[in-house]
Amino acid sequence: MSDAEQAIPELYREAAEQVRQLAQQARLTDIRGDLLDLAAKFERLASYAEAAIRLRVPGYPHGQIISSERDRPPPKGRE
Numbered sequence: 135m136s137d138a139e140q141a142i143p144e145l146y147r148e149a150a151e152q153v154r155q156l157a158q159q160a161r162l163t164d165i166r167g168d169l170l171d172l173a174a175k176f177e178r179l180a181s182y183a184e185a186a187i188r189l190r191v192p193g194y195p196h197g198q199i200i201s202s203e204r205d206r207p208p209p210k211g212r213e
Contacts, residue, residue, distance in 0.1 A: 141199060142187070143180040150176035 150173040157169035186194040 143183045145199065146176045146180035146183060150174075150180070 153169050153173040153176065157166045157173065160166040160169060183194075
C-alpha cells in the first residue's frame with residue numbers, strides 16, 4: 135500500500151474524530167445524533183477504502199488528496 139493510499143483511510147478517520155468532537159459540543163440531541171451518524175459513515179468509508187486498497191479494486195483509489203490550510207507550514211514572520 136503506497137503512502138497516498140494509506141493516507142485515504144486515515145483522512146476519513148480524522149474527519150470522523152473531528153465530527154465526534156463537534157457532536158460533544160452540540161446542545162441539541164437531534165444535531166448530536168446526526169453528527170454521530172456522520173462520524174460513523176466516515177469510519178465506514180475508512181474501512182471500505184482499506185478493503186478496496188487491500189483487494190486492489192480496479193479504479194481505486196480515485197480522486198486526489200487536496201491539501202488544506204492545516205497541511206501548509208505557517209507563514210514566516212518578517213525578521
